[in-house]
Amino acid sequence: MNRSELLASLARCVGERHVLTTPTDTAPFSQDWRRKYRGEAAAVVSPASTAEVAAVLQLAHAQRIPVVTQGGNTGMSGGATPDGSGTQIVLSTRRLNRIRHVDALNDTIEVEAGVVLEAVQVAASEVGRLxxxxxxxxxxxxxxxxxxxxxxxxxxxxxxxxxxLALGLEVVTPDGRIWNGLRGLRKDNTGYDLKQLYIGSEGTLGVITAAVLMLFPPPAARRTAMLTLPSIDNAVQLLNRVRAELGPALTAFEVISAACVPVLQRHFPAMRWPFETLVPVVALIETSDHESEAHARDTLAFVLEQALEDEIATDGVIGESVAQSRALWTLREHLSEAQALEGSHIKHDIAVPISRVAAFVDAAVKQLQRGFPGARMAWFGHLGDGNLHFNVLAPVDADPQAFCARQDEVNRLVHDLVQAHSGSISAEHGLGQLRRDESARYKDSVELALMQGVKQALDPLGLMNPGKVLGPMPEG
Ligand SMILES: Cc1cc2nc3c(=O)[nH]c(=O)nc-3n(C[C@H](O)[C@H](O)[C@H](O)COP(=O)(O)OP(=O)(O)OC[C@H]3O[C@@H](n4cnc5c(N)ncnc54)[C@H](O)[C@@H]3O)c2cc1C
Structure with missing residues (x-):
């Protein structure tokens, strides 16, 4: 099948308007959010239903055409970017955008894959759920x-x-069959849990077209506090203490290192940082209280008071209103973007057991300072999950290109330390193409072989997002 026959066949699957082919039209789909990867798509197709996804995959399977599935294209690991060959189809899910059903009694919502996360949050809140x-x-x-x-x-x-949060999935397999696993069950022990294979597979096993997701009762109040701390060790101690104090009401425990703050202020000068002096670590704590606003506030005030009294923290503020709490979160949420605007930074998305976070951070900072004098350790992230975005920024007066040229050395140093602390080199961003080879370096060989076996079983022709997550299959 030549190119024009392929495009005509794709148009029959999804409608001519929904097959993009010109470089201008396909360009936004051919580059990742970080602008680290750029590829070239043979076409970008946007099916509007599961049946249309199945038709596209049947065609791709018959013609042996690789398919790269793309949602919002906000991934951090280049997983949704086609390669440079111009032979891969990008399958955009943006038209799979229906909220199919809310089952308030079962506390579930069934949505199509292209629904934007915020729209699911809104749909849930419209029926009094979270x-x-x-x-x-x-x-x-x-x-x-x-x-x-x-x-x-x-x-x-x-x-x-x-x-x-997922109870069921609908998936189109690489040969175009539809698996309807849209079960809203909290218990289902009928064999292998296939949905868990597709979750986290980064488009390498099939296309997720819909999901049944869990909903929760919304809290009566959410409040946020920011505390300044002398060290990451203090942050870990504080987390442990706040966990015991708040129990399940603790919904977030984030940390921000000192080096992040000037970068945030430079790129978002209108945002007000609540502290005058720069401290080694800031913790952002959120409680979701099922009693009342007053109870949420009092609980956080108690946490702050105790932390100050015991000299775990040096200062703190509590968001007195929803708006103030939101403003504290806004600071945290703009760190990634500020660092992207700063440029010349080397990112790591790592996790280690919480009990080892402080040792990891101390060792990494020390070794990086020794090997890369002046480098800024602008780490932040989800301490509550042991997950840090351990980003290393070029020294202020350094040549950014020369610094980034040493990226592999920085990665090796950080990831070797992660390994030494029993951690993971990709906590929440996936492997995509960014971490594929490094993952193979650190993963147990048996685990890697089992993963290859799963890929071979579910996508024997290797058409789903080739080159992502796993390298080429070993011979034989
Ligand atoms: C400012 C910012 C902050 C972020 N913060 C976080 C964070 O706190 N936590 C976090 O985990 N991530 C975070 N991310 C990363 C990103 O938002 C998440 O990875 C997100 O889940 C990607 O969704 P997407 O729709 O943009 O997927 P895409 O980027 O389009 O795709 C990501 C991967 O999923 C595959 N894929 C997409 N849709 C499907 C489908 N329907 N079926 C099969 N495969 C599919 C793609 O092939 C690709 O491999 C952040 C990103 C940005 C830009």
Whole structure:
């Protein structure tokens, strides 16, 4: 089948208007959010239903054409970007955007994969429920992308990752069959839990077209506090204490290192940082209280008072209103973007057991300072999950290109330390193409072989997002 026959066949699957082919039209789909990867798509197709996805995949399967599924394109690991060959089709889920059904009695919502995360949150709140997955890209990222990357975000501590919030999935297999696993069950022990294979598979096993997600009762009040701390060790101690104090009401425990603050202020000068002096670590704590506003505030005030009294913290503020709490979150949510605007930074999305976070941070900072004098350790993240975005910025007066040229050395140093602390080199952003080879370096060989076996079983022709997550299959 030549190119024009392929485009005509795709048009028959989804309608001519929904097959993009010119470089101008396909360009936004061919580059990732970080502008680190750029590829070239043979075409971008946007099916509007599961049946249309199936038709596209049947065609791609028959013609042996690789397919890269793309949701909101906010992924951090280049997972949704086609390669440069011009032979891959990008399948955009943006038209799979219906909220199919809310079952308030079962506390579930069934949505299509292209629904934007924020729209699910809104739909849940309209029926008096909470959909707790929350992350800074929630205005653009999609549920399909969230599930395909097993997204984390700011409420994992209380509600878990995307994986923990999905009860059922609908998936189109690489040969175009539709698996309807849209079960809204909290118990189902009928064999292998296939949905868990697709969750976190980054588009390498099939296309997720819809999901049944869990809803929760919304809290009566949410309040946020920010505390300044002398060290990461103090932050870990504080987390332990706040956990015991707040129990399940603790929904987020985030940390921000000192080096993040000037970068945020430079790129978002209108945002007011609440503290005069720069301290090593700031903790952002959120409680979701099921009693009342007053109870939420009093609980946080007690936490702050105790932390100050015991000299775990040096200062703190409490968001006295929803708006003030929101403003504190806004600071946290703009850190990624501020660092992207700053440029010349080397990102890491790592996790270590919470008990080892302080040792990891101390060792990494020390070794990086020794090897890369002046480098700024602008780490922040979800301490409650042991997950830090351990980003290293070029020294202020350094040549950014020369610094970034040493990226592999920085990665090796950080990831070797992660390994030494029994951690993971990709906590919530997935492997995509960014971490594929490094993951193979650190993963147990048996685990890697089992993963290859799963890929071979579910996508024997290797058509789904080739080159992502796993390298080429070993011979034989
Ligand atoms: C400012 C900012 C903050 C972020 N914060 C967080 C955070 O706190 N926590 C976090 O986990 N992530 C975070 N991210 C990363 C990103 O938002 C998440 O990975 C998100 O889940 C990706 O969703 P998406 O729809 O944009 O997916 P895309 O970027 O389009 O795709 C990501 C991967 O999923 C695959 N995929 C997408 N849709 C499907 C589907 N329907 N079926 C099968 N495969 C599919 C793609 O092929 C690709 O491999 C952040 C990103 C930004 C820009």
């Amino acid at each position: 959909f707790p997955l929350a992350l800074a890209a929630q205005g653009s990222c999609t549920i399909g992308g969230n599930l395909a990357t097993n997204a984390g975000g700011t409420a994992v501590l209380r509600y878990g990752n995307a994986r923990d």
